[in-house]
Amino acid sequence: MSAEALLPLLKSTFGFDAFRGRQGDVVDRVMAGMHTLAVMPTGAGKSLTYQLPAVAFSGCVVVISPLIALMHDQLRGARAAGIRAASLTSVDADFADTRQAYRDGELDLLYIAPERATGEGFRALLAARPPALFAIDEAHCVSEWGHDFRPDYRLLRPLLDAFPAVPRLALTATADRHTREDILVQLGIPADGLVLAGFDRPNIRYRVTPRISPARQLADFIAANPGPGIVYCPTRDGTERMAARLAGATGRSVAAYHAGLDPERRARVQHDFVASEDGIVTATVAFGMGIDKPDVRFVAHAGLPKSIESYYQETGRAGRDGDPAEALMLWGAEDFARARMRLSELPEARIAGERARLNALAALVETVECRRALLLRHFGEDPPERCGNCDTCLDPPARLDVSVLAQKLLSAVYRTGQSFGAGHVEAVLTGKRDERVAARGHDKLSVFGIVEGEEARLIKPLVRTLVAREALDTTEHGGLMLGRAARPLLKGEAPVLMAEPPVKRTRRERGGGAAANPVGDPLFDALRATRRDLSAEAGVPPYVVFHDAVLRAMASERPATRAELAAIPGVGAKKLEAWGDAFLAVIRQY
Template sequence: MPADPLDILRTTFGFPAFRGVQERVVARVMAGDGTLAVMPTGAGKSLCYQLPALARRGTAVVISPLIALMHDQVRSAEAFGIHAATLTSADSDRDETMRRFREGELDLLYVAPERASNPGFRELLRLTELSLFAIDEAHCVSEWGHDFRPDYRLLRPLLDAFPQVPRLALTATADEHTRADILQQLGLPQDGLIVAGFDRPNIQYRISPRDGLAQQLKAFIAEQEGAGIVYAPTRDATERLAAQIAEAGRPTRAYHAGLDPAVRAKNQRDFVASEDMVMVATIAFGMGIDKPDVRFVAHAGLPKSIEAYYQETGRAGRDGEPAVAQLFWGAEDFARARKRLGEVDDARVAGERTRLNALAQLVETSECRRAVLLRHFGEHPATTCGNCDNCLSPPATVDVTTVARKLLSAAFRTEMRFGVGHLIDVLAGRDTDKVISNGHNRLSVFGIADEEELKLVRPVARVLIARDALRADDYGGLSFGPSARPILKGEESVGLVVQPKRERRRKRAAQEEYPHDPLFEALRARRREIAKERGVPPYVIFHDSTLREMAGLHPTTLAGLSQVTGVGEAKREAYGDAFLEVLRNWRG
């Protein structure tokens, strides 16, 4: 008879109750029903397969896209006393892992989709009893998803070969179309969809136009405490920004595919183990880590889609503690993104354009950022959230339709071959050599903008490029996009969001949320010592939220320590005495 999931939740994981939809997901898996769980990052997806793996007979096979992610997940699972292993090309103990698997010693076996779809692996699975299949990052199976991986589409024969084994697909990012595709590709029932919602209320969303990026990043990072990720669009930008941020004295590393593999692996290890490091990385980084205490994510350029933005910002605050997501963007980001649409398969163009337009709306809105984001995923949020830049400091919106029409007219009259600088000269009526040599001083648009309008032309051009009313070529020349005509014909207006002047924020130590607690800091120091001794990241020992509760309850016995959320049996036995020593000797 299977063990009681609630007993396992309390004794192994140290949680008094399930969160959100976890109980519904676990109940379906325990009943042997196929399920797709769409749950935001930080909502406890891993527990949804780890717990049934302990409660059901046999080994759970977990299909995960990246080796580094699997290794992190195994390390976290083992801290709870779960018997877990990976079977990857990077493992030197593959023979021992296969022996443990064949003899039923493993609760969890993590594999990549490339191995899982191999017929030889299917034969290995027949050698022991299986409790379930868990397909993590399941949006990778869909061609409609933002992170398509062809090997995920080869998993169906493996799953069908074991019809009695329940299958659980998990993802944090899947719109309605992608969800339908996942259900079909993985052979999951239509009634097996459980959507937890997409809101991450602990993340504060901030978005700003780029204006001196290095200084903007330095100022932002100076306000933040804890570890963070800065996403840069290119390898060169990654190393350049890492060097600039390091000048301010913050521990900083770079990560991109062009680095020596040993250097890249060391930088990742250093970051995962740190409590205050900044990792400046391309988007290759992040999906492969399982670090819950990332306190901020900054984008130095536009993500490739609104789903990618949601997933990348979702790497902050996975422990439920306060976190910040800051995006710096420029018109050139949209110009490049719209050009890349020409390289996308015809079947995907419409969907990618919709995602890009959603990003444009998100960065230019004067509304609640969270509301715009959640509406994209089909939700119906409140009009304000109280935890984004627009809600905290409401911006003004200026009607710039007249300036937009003058700029579009200037682009048209100059045959849509010139950049914004030249168009400003034309609109200002400046007799530059370039204006005179092209005869643009004789155009009807020459000198039609006044001084106040000229100050608005560049930000208006940024808005029009984001909206796809203007498109920039490789040389910066501006031509019409499909959204230009309605503006010129007076059918659509153009608004410019003017952000209020923000005072420099004091360092974000989560002081507003949590007052300074010397006992909490002492517990963190002990955690740091143990993590160094054990060679694991501090969060594997206990999350900050567990230490905060420990400091508040101040238990002095192992029984009392068991009442703290996140202190399961294995962790109590491994670390309990060390933390009780701090608690018993505290004289605060």
Template sequence: MNPQDVLRTTFGFPDFRGVQRQVVDRVLAGERTLAVMPTGAGKSLTYQLPATMMEGTCVVVSPLIALMHDQLRAAEAVGIRAATLTSVDTNRAETIERFRGGELDLLYVAPERASNEAFRNLLRAAPLALFAIDEAHCVSEWGHDFRPDYRLLRPLMDAFPDVPRLALTATADAHTRDDILNQLGIPRDGMIVAGFDRPNIRYAISPRDNMTRQVADFIAGQTGPGIVYAQTRKAVETLAEKLSGNGRPVLPYHAGLDPDVRRRNQAAFVESEDMVIVATVAFGMGIDKPDVRFVAHAGLPKSIEAYYQETGRAGRDGDPAVAQLFWGADDFARARQRIGEVESDRQPGERARLTALGALVETAGCRRAILLRHFGETPPERCGNCDNCLETPKSIDASVTAQKYLSAVFRTGQTFGAGYVESVLTGQSSERSLMNGHESLSVWGIVEGDEAALLKPVGRALLLRDALRTNPHGGLEFGPGARPILKGEAGLDLVLPPKRERRRKGSGAVANPVGDPLFEALRDKRRTLAQEAAVPPYVIFHDSVLREMAATRPATLAELSRIPGIGARKLAAYGEAFLEAIREAVDA
């Protein structure tokens, strides 16, 4: 069979997408390849499909056990012979025997095994088809998610020079891509870059004022499962508790939870069709759930690369999804403090990452364009699917207000917080202002009327641009960006986002047929079959497959087989059950 036939019979798709065919052809030709493909572009197919055609086993290096097990279930569901070899597997002896006997298409392992001489000896005793390195950016210190164990993969692969190697990542800028090629021994002409655009994701970014209310309002406008990222374990638990009781299940996830609780919460989310999980950013890299409909950041991610990867956990099935970020100026202040604590040779790169994030949250232009330009692309000026493109924000010159703000910080001694500085500027008398003698200052009460409404966003912008910093006691003091603004050598343009009305529930929803009894019957059937097979519903079929069933109403297995996403194995396993569900719903 040729790759096109395998694509149709095993995976149920009529055509390859994007650069998939290019990557598959290189792998089948025995070439070394780095594939940079956005999440949701079908990276796993580029090694799974060749693995079914090549002699021997494809060894897949994947960073997290939970991710391996999700990928294992998906592979087995289409009839691929697959197994994992991890510390939690109880059938290790059986897996090793199958591997040695050439009875596996795929074997998933963690990078830590690369340093294990026993594992290297096992590889020598088994027929090898391919090394596939998932999340390959983890090999680079320039990447946002460096894993030292990935540095051991090249010596392992070099011991088997005739076995082709395929590195895969969705998140790598030009510098990181060069490092991956070098660290994994892949020639420069072996790199295939598919682009970074995720057009189905709508990006939106808002300043933080009341985090819990903002997140709750956002979730109220969404349907389907979603992830809310908080920055600390305490913030995860607090936010999860406050979001509970709003009409849908909410669970926390972080490394400090009891391992059994953490596993149960993750399993519940993976299997759910409407759950919200509040988590630290480690969550998501370990799941392969395609139907996440939204990702919300309750705080600033650590870099544009991290933001791209974390938001990329939404909409992997290609259906519409939303990525919402809420940020505060104190996020940037804390980030600068952390940069000051890292090794000096890393600080310039970390400052550049923070500056790039500042440009993303402050822009009045297209968010997607900034993201794509960061990864070296030349996108259109407007995407039509981010908050700024959908509703253009107002931009004003707030340089004079910024000078007043900085003057007030200076004249009050660079020791007071933002609230007090703003009260001085607006002339709000208090016991403290009288005691400090600040009511006689030249800056007392110099801001009034509409300008007063600018003080909070101006203060936020000054902190973001490092014109102001916070001391350990929360007081404001000058940063290196203060002097140019005070002297009029630099201005401050302020972006004022439009007032957002609270969206009614479901306004960000996928275009599933609402109220269609046939579609709901198909979802019920999928849920029952998933429970019987102990797999998440999406492993049976994605929503897009059910929508096509509801629209075309196939009456025979032959008609059903023509729907994209239904391969031979799934047709045999579930075809009759879904045809029966269609007949019953139509006849009802």
């Protein structure tokens, strides 16, 4: 039976008059009994390509899916469409009844996790009544080249091969060329079984900007985007802190979600979000894959995602209903520094691949060209040069050649001993003869005072750029040192181009009130009290610990990690080591 012949069933079951995109091509192959890998963007209707056949087949479709939440969301949707569906998971109380319903031929769809699907008990169940189709959802998990590899997926092949007459349909929204080829091999699907529907999500507007004051940046972004949204944070603690800040700043309902919460709390947060029309969740990446919510209006990243594949999948959770949605990424040099430190913890065979992923992310955050075009080219497409719906298309930045400034900056890092933070290096380059510079004789260096005028404002953005492209790296205590890509830049063998940094607006220009964090602000006062205690303990005047300007910057930018604190001018490696944790502890309380 062809896909065209199923149009009446499509209408009666799902209410659609026609297939969307490549849905019909996939259904054609499934109904013909052919093995297929369908790569379709989030929101393109992947689940319909096995749910419709499940209604048409006389047997049951077995769906292998990695997350209980995802299975149960899809289960509810299938049952609402009149499909006889069930799941076999660790939280299902009707386990025995479901197995019996399968044996009796009373199910159209059966959802199961890969670790349970590969057990002998489940294979015996299928042997008694072979399924009509195997559907492997989130199929990128089978590939070590994928961004979310799961070893349990590698164990599926023997199960599939035990039923050679049963067609298999692998589905994913996120797989580059190398990953697609690996999925085909790992799941025994022929090369001509690939159906590639494309990766473009034209309704999503992409924005990427340096992380300066994340809570304030996110609050402004949320204010401009009513409706449900997800804010991804790098750490569990970060989700809690960000939820509190955004709730206070926006007046919206904001809940934190991470794996450290008890199951009941996680379930409640997820339930409330799915049911809400304007709820916001601050979450680690543990949240989202299991959420089948079409009306998410925005996805924001408070830090660098793991890879372009992860970024594409996570931002794809916005606008699944096809209506306009926004994706914002805030990034910092310390994100790249931490990610590259973690490379040393990986098996040797994976380091090159993960480094390539980081470099691809660096290209995305640095580009002055169309971000969507760069994103789509990463997945092997040939898009137009401009999309008209990303930040670099809507507000094209000027392209600056900062090759000479990069040489000056790298030279200053090298000549000061590759152990000082960006603030100290900036002081040397701009000729600020403060106590620390003079005490170390850095005012005698050839790089002292060689940057002035307009060039000086580019130093901090350039540090971000050079860290992103591996020309700079950071020490354990936040100091700068030369990276593996520094040599050709120092020798003038490769140009350094960067986007013109955005002009920093005042609070009045943003529609706010008084200047941020003046004396009298509770957090600023708490930081001063801590400074008094530390200075008394050390037997030095308070200003020796940190100047007021440094405390104001802490209160304004609210750094959450040592690396973020080290980026504030006036916070050197030694002070960071001696007092950084004390100030971070205060900031976390506000």
